[in-house]
Amino acid sequence: MTYLHDPELGRTVARFVGGDLREIGDHAAGEVVIEAEAVLGAHVLDGHAHVRAGALLTMCDNVGGLCGGLASLPDGWVVSTNLMVRATTLAVARGVLRFRSEVVRRGRNAVVTSVEVRDGEDAPLARGMLTSAVLVPRNGVPQWERPARIENVPTAPDELPAFYEWLGVRDDGDGVVLDVFDALRNPWGIVHGGVTAAVIDAAGVAVVPGAATHDAVVHYLAPNRVGPVRARGRALGARADGRVVRVEVRDEGADNRLTALAVITLR
Amino acid sequence: MPVDLSVYPPPEHMLRDLALEFEHRASGESFASLPLTEHVCNAAGHVRAGIVATAVDAIGGGLAATAAAPGWIATADLTLHIVAPPAGTRLEVLGRVARAGRTTVVIEAEVRGNRGAALAGMATMTFSVLERRAGNPVLTPPDEEGSENARQMMANDGSGFGQCAYDAFGIAETRAGEVQLTPAPYIENSLGAVQGGVLASLADAAAVSALGPGFETVDLHLFYISLAKVGPIRARADVLARGTGWGSVAVAIDDIGAGRHTCAATAVGTQS
Numbered sequence: 448m449t450y451l452h453d454p455e456l457g458r459t460v461a462r463f464v465g466g467d468l469r470e471i472g473d474h475a476a477g478e479v480v481i482e483a484e485a486v487l488g489a490h491v492l493d494g495h496a497h498v499r500a501g502a503l504l505t506m507c508d509n510v511g512g513l514c515g516g517l518a519s520l521p522d523g524w525v526v527s528t529n530l531m532v533r534a535t536t537l538a539v540a541r542g543v544l545r546f547r548s549e550v551v552r553r554g555r556n557a558v559v560t561s562v563e564v565r566d567g568e569d570a571p572l573a574r575g576m577l578t579s580a581v582l583v584p585r586n587g588v589p590q591w592e593r594p595a596r597i598e599n600v601p602t603a604p605d606e607l608p609a610f611y612e613w614l615g616v617r618d619d620g621d622g623v624v625l626d627v628f629d630a631l632r633n634p635w636g637i638v639h640g641g642v643t644a645a646v647i648d649a650a651g652v653a654v655v656p657g658a659a660t661h662d663a664v665v666h667y668l669a670p671n672r673v674g675p676v677r678a679r680g681r682a683l684g685a686r687a688d689g690r691v692v693r694v695e696v697r698d699e700g701a702d703n704r705l706t707a708l709a710v711i712t713l714r
Numbered sequence: 715m716p717v718d719l720s721v722y723p724p725p726e727h728m729l730r731d732l733a734l735e736f737e738h739r740a741s742g743e744s745f746a747s748l749p750l751t752e753h754v755c756n757a758a759g760h761v762r763a764g765i766v767a768t769a770v771d772a773i774g775g776g777l778a779a780t781a782a783a784p785g786w787i788a789t790a791d792l793t794l795h796i797v798a799p800p801a802g803t804r805l806e807v808l809g810r811v812a813r814a815g816r817t818t819v820v821i822e823a824e825v826r827g828n829r830g831a832a833l834a835g836m837a838t839m840t841f842s843v844l845e846r847r848a849g850n851p852v853l854t855p856p857d858e859e860g861s862e863n864a865r866q867m868m869a870n871d872g873s874g875f876g877q878c879a880y881d882a883f884g885i886a887e888t889r890a891g892e893v894q895l896t897p898a899p900y901i902e903n904s905l906g907a908v909q910g911g912v913l914a915s916l917a918d919a920a921a922v923s924a925l926g927p928g929f930e931t932v933d934l935h936l937f938y939i940s941l942a943k944v945g946p947i948r949a950r951a952d953v954l955a956r957g958t959g960w961g962s963v964a965v966a967i968d969d970i971g972a973g974r975h976t977c978a979a980t981a982v983g984t985q986s
Contacts, residue, residue, distance in 0.1 A: 528818065528840070529791060529840055531791075531793070531935050531937075531980075533935075533954065533962060533980050533982075535954055535955035535962065536955070551937065551939055551975070551978060552937075552939045552940070554842070556817040556818075556842070557790070557817070557818070557842065559937055559939065561978065571954065574954065574964060574980060576791075576935075576937050576978060578790065578791065578840070578937070580817065580818070662933070662982070664793045664838065664935060666812070666813075666820050666838055666840065668812060668813040668820060669813070683795065683797045683833060683835075683836060684797025684798055684833070685797070686797060686932055686960070686982075686984055687957070687958065687959035687960040687984040687985065688932075688933075688957060688959075688960035688962070688982050688984060691795050691797050693836055705812070705813075708812055708820070708822060708838060710793065710795050710836055710838065712795075712933070712982075
């Protein structure tokens with residue numbers, strides 16, 4: 448089952464990390480551009496006031512996904528297949544992130560969107576690319592009022608638990624584990640791609656304690672549906688820009704199937 | 715699965731000069747190797763990232779085409795992480811299918827040198843599944859592992875570079891951070907566009923040009939947007955960040971003659 452036709456379902460993760468997403472492109476002319484602003488609460492920051500990599504990846508997935516989804520209308524809606532984000536820093540000036548997403552390529556089966564991220568002083572912070580598969584939901588393509596707007600603004604962000612604490616990600620000595628609960632599902636009814644990215648970040652940090660993911664390439668191979676979801680990291684090597692870790696994600700409750708592969712760089 | 719080499723690549727082609735060798739294994743994995751000559755290495759003696767990407771793309775293409783049969787494939791994205799220079803006289807790549815779907819195939823590959831067992835890098839690629847068209851290479855199943863048609867050698871008599879491989883591809887620096895090339899049959903893929911590995915080499919050359927002397931590319935992420943067919947094909951790299959001994963760049967590759975964006979890439983370079 449999907450939550451694509453009920454705006455209240457499948458958006459908990461997006462609301463938790465926050466972000467006010469607005470469509471600004473000339474949609475009547477076929478142009479899709481999304482801008483977003485997120486005022487970061489303590490729940491998505493670490494002890495050094497840096498944005499948690501998993502939260503940044505989730506926001507990139509949300510913004511790039513909305514852009515790709517709107518671009519895929521009326522043929523279908525999108526599900527993330529490949530997310531790449533390169534962050535120059537995770538230190539966020541003024542605690543504000545601004546996003547801009549544009550369509551790079553719109554194909555029959557896939558759409559590629561760029562995501563540029565700047566901080567509250569308009570300095571570049573990260574650059575991302577999201578590839579999404581265009582699928583037709585069983586109960587039809589969702590209808591959107593255009594220009595689209597999604598206000599994912601938590602009412603009391605400083606009262607929320609820390610992102611990873613809320614997710615319940617834990618290190619059990621054999622990688623990190625996440626139990627799946629309904630709030631973690633996206634509008635398709637599967638675990639949000641940003642949550643999977645956060646689990647990947649946590650698995651990387653388990654391999655390189657004290658470091659944070661700055662570069663990530665995530666291939667989403669199959670949905671995480673059942674759980675527990677387990678991510679195991681393997682150090683590949685060290686370079687001047689950080690430690691490179693390969694992470695494999697499996698849905699243990701779904702015959703332990705491989706659901707994502709990632710290579711991340713932590714520093 | 716082996717490709718009918720009488721169809722692609724043509725006798726004079728960069729894949730033949732790279733002297734790529736393939737071994738298709740019954741396990742479904744494919745193994746590729748090429749000699750690490752001075753012409754595929756930088757001044758520090760390390761194989762260039764674009765050459766590694768070319769080998770990875772070639773092995774990934776073979777695996778993906780097999781998984782997509784009877785359809786054909788095109789590279790959608792390629793990421794490469796090099797963690798140490800491959801040591802030895804040959805570059806070795808072992809690839810396997812991570813996911814074979816209706817519209818995409820995802821490949822993962824390990825990169826090593828032939829001396830020592832240390833991993834030198836990893837690559838992942840997504841291939842889009844296309845409808846087969848006339849002129850697409852034909853795949854022939856190997857008889858058995860180790861058989862004649864399970865091993866393939868790209869080199870012809872006389873194959874090999876007489877100069878730096880990037881010069882042979884026609885890559886020329888136009889100014890700091892900007893390089894370009896002209897499409898030619900020598901660097902084309904089976905779709906008649908500039909080969910994905912050559913575009914990776916172009917991105918690598920632009921990144922190194924932008925970061926400055928002494929840098930070499932260790933990370934490449936490429937998203938292939940449209941075919942590069944007309945030319946000139948120009949890559950422009952802009953520095954995103956610099957740290958101690960490393961820098962990252964964004965690379966835009968455009969087909970100037972066609973007036974379209976061909977490839978979006980980012981790269982990380984470290985000082986060798």
